[in-house]
Amino acid sequence: MVEYTPPYAEYEFLFNEVFDVYDSISGIDHEEFDADFVRMIMEGWGEYCTEVLLPLNEIGDREGLTFKAGEVTMPTGFVDAWKEGVEAGWYAAICKPEHGGMGLPHVFRNAMDEFAISTNMALSVVPALGLGVYDLVTGHGTNELIDHYSANLATGLWCGTMCLTEPHAGTDLGIIRTKAIPQDDGTYRVTGTKIFITAGEHDLSDNIVHMVIAKTPDAPEGTRGISLFLVPKFLPKEWESGGLEGLSQELADARNGISCSGIEHKMGIHASPTCVMNFDDSVGWLIGELNNGMPLMFEMMNRERLATGMMGLGLGEIAYQNSLAWARDRRQGRDLAGVRDPAAAADNILVHPDVRRMLLTAKVxxxxxxxxxxxxxxxxxxxxxEDEKVQERAKALIALLTPIVKAHFTDLGCETTSTCMQVMGGAGYCSEFGVEQFYRDVRISKIWEGTNGIQALDLAGRKITQNLGRNLRFLMWPLVEFIEENRDIPEMAEFNKPLHQGVRGLQQLTLLMVSQGMGNPHFLAAGATDYCRYFGNIMLAYMWAKMARVCIQRPDSEFHQAKLASARVFFKRIYPETVALAATIQSGHKHLMEYPEAMM
Ligand SMILES: Cc1cc2nc3c(=O)[nH]c(=O)nc-3n(C[C@H](O)[C@H](O)[C@H](O)COP(=O)(O)OP(=O)(O)OC[C@H]3O[C@@H](n4cnc5c(N)ncnc54)[C@H](O)[C@@H]3O)c2cc1C
Incomplete structure (x- = not known):
């Protein structure tokens, strides 16, 4: 039986002690979200996740989806759980009050995402997509599209998708073939096949609003010729009375020309419909400007990439909680330093350094x-x-951190779920104990929303040099300031010194990547994944040093002392991998690119 406790205390520590979360949001018109109110929201959501979503997680995995005559039926209980969330207003929480939401700040929503992912990753993807579509419609749609779609997308009454991938075009979206033909009434007719479309078809909601990338006739080659279209499963009723521009009377309230011709059978997330979607002369509306579809799609994708990063954490957390609970009961062998429990036939496995290594690596x-x-x-x-400087800094840092969060969190999530299975021995491999499902479910997070290899290239090839290196400077300033502030605090030396060395190493590696990469792109590309991992380690080192700074002032508290112990595990046992990563990056591309292809 899988167990889960939402990590409330962890979030309270981070919100209240490590970061000035409430100060930070008070400047953005969010004064009503004080610590008491946020605790109430988080606990309400945590209850919904553990009592409604978690019991369905294994059912969804075992039962899977039913596909019949173009329709997808969700596993038992999923539709009711979804409706309960919609009626309670949970899915709209982050949306604007005028669309039925409560304007919840992202910082809390991110935390709440973790609980939903832990308890039901397959279903948690649905609101994430709906919110992405909501943001695009409210940010770039015409007033009529906003009026018609925003509130229903916000609440979850209607769901959303992103339709990018085609059979021959995955990473390389510049070669998509889906066409959009302009009509005299201002609409477009969209025709093409999209594959791997998450939640492309299902019975959770009355309507599904697809965001489809396509090319108009004579559009420029490559990604510069891509436009973005809103293509709904059902066309709006309101248009019968001429309420919305651009749709002729006879189309109103009809089913649009969209069909699902199949669903994929996958390693994990069995309750998430991955659909082949056919658009056949479907009515669609342009979102934003013609040929400006990729930057808009990236707005949604970047948000989804951060949400995908949280999948690594969410599944890593529930895997950890369950393997720890199992380990606490399991007795095998004896403590090498001397028998711990002579009355029992064997000691608890937590006496073994290797078991502790696995569990503490996962936890930290x-x-x-x-x-x-x-x-x-x-x-x-x-x-x-409203402060332009704050806004500029935040945008630069989000640009830089998005590929790191996506790639590093999901790499770690895959490692953590695997390690937690290992803690449990044979039981970890058996479905009865649940952890093998987390391992299978998390694996997709390294692949979708742009593979982790592509994230690494985005970081090394674009984000560090973008805006003449400004993204990186916005990160280096607080980092260097933090290191300076803590230089003379003796209790901080064990954290601050390695952080300082790592940051110096990052600066040198960045220079190397940029200088060598200019003359030889293979050098940069060969080192990108290791560079991204190195960077991820630096970011976690910064976080651990920040947490340690708070905890050294609380010698009386068990919670804070345990955090210090965790910081030591990080710096002594995990962070040293940066040395090996630096050596690999420096070795360049030669050994990969000169290897005889025929002998591979
Ligand atoms: C379960 C599931 C759900 C999905 N949901 C959606 C969805 O909702 N909407 C949607 O549009 N898509 C979706 N996808 C598609 C997903 O985003 C793609 O699978 C992913 O982007 C990779 O594309 P691909 O599979 O075509 O791999 P390919 O592009 O063929 O890549 C194969 C390998 O080559 C590498 N590679 C490719 N190009 C380069 C390059 N230029 N440089 C270096 N390495 C490169 C890749 O990193 C990868 O390792 C989903 C996929 C799955 C499996």
Whole structure:
């Protein structure tokens, strides 16, 4: 039986002690969200996740989806659980009050995402997509589209999708073939096949609003010729009375020309419909400007990339909680330093250093990612600050941190779920104990929303040099300031010194990547994944040093002393991998690119 306790205390520590979360959001018109109110919201959501979503997680995995005559039926209980969330207003929480939401700041929403992912990753993706579509419609749609779609998308009455991938075009979206033909009434007719579309078809909601990338005739080659269209499963009723521009009377309230011709059978997330979607002369509306679809799609994708990063954490956390609970009961062998429990036939496995290594690596990586997730949530809120300087800094940092969060959190999530299975021995491999499902479910997070290899290239090839290196400077300033502030505090030396060395190493590696990469792009590309991991380690080191700074002042508290112990595990046992990563990056591309292809 899988167990889960939402990590409330962890978030309170981060919100109240490590970051000035409430101060930070008070400048962005969010004064009503004080600590008491936020605790109430988080606990209400935590209850919904543990009592409604968690019991369905294993059912969804075992039962899977039913596909019949173009329709997808969700596993038992999913529709009721979804409706309960919609009626309670949970899915709208982050949306604007005028669309039925409560304007919840991102920093809290990020935390709440973690609980939903832990308890039911397959279903948690649905609101994330709906919110992405909501943001695009409210940010770039015409007033009529906003009026018609925003409130229903916000509440979850209607769901959303992102339709990018085609059979021959995955990473390389510049070669998509889906066409959009302009009509005299201002609409477009969209025709093409999209594959791997998450939640493309299902019975959770009355309507599904697809965001489809396509090319108009004579559009420029490559990604510069891509436009973005809103293509709904059902066309709006309101248009019968001529309420919305651009749709002729006879189309109103009809089913649009969209069909689902199949769903994929996958390693994990069995309750998430991954659909082949056919658009056949479907009515669609342009979102934003013609040929400006990719930057808009990236707005949604970047938000989804951060949400995907949280998947690594969410599944890493529930895997940790369950493997720890199992380990506490399991007795095998004896403590090498002397029998601990002579009355029993064997000692508890927590006496073995290797078991502790596995559990503490999982715990410490989860907690480091959670801290960075909170900082990223604050930055997402600051992107809407009225203070232009705050806004500029937040945008630069989000640009830089998005590929790191996506790739590093999901790499760690995959490692953590695997390690937690290992803690449990044979039981970890058996479905009865649940952890093998988390391992299968988390694996997709390294692939979708742009593979982790592509995230690494985005970081090394674009984000560090973008805006003449300004993204990186916005990170280096607070980092260097933090190191300076803590230089003369003796209790901080064990954290501050390695952080300082790592940051110096990051600066040198960045220079190397940029200088060598200019002359030889293979050099940069060969080192990108290791560079991204190195960077991820630096970010977690910064988070652990920040947490340690708070905890050294609380010698009386068990919670804070345990955090210090965690910081030591991070710096002594995890962070040293940066040395090996630096050596790999420096070795360049030669050994990869000169290897005879025929012998591979
Ligand atoms: C379960 C699931 C759900 C999905 N949901 C959606 C969805 O909702 N909407 C949607 O549009 N798509 C969705 N996808 C598609 C997903 O985003 C793609 O699978 C992913 O972006 C990778 O594309 P691909 O599978 O075509 O791999 P490919 O592009 O063929 O890549 C194969 C390998 O080559 C590498 N590679 C490719 N190009 C380069 C390059 N230029 N430089 C270096 N390495 C490169 C990749 O990193 C990868 O390792 C989903 C996929 C799955 C499996």
């Amino acid at each position: 990586n989860n907690e480091g990612c959670r801290a960075l997730g909170v900082w990223v949530g604050m930055l997402l809120d600051q992107m809407h600050s």
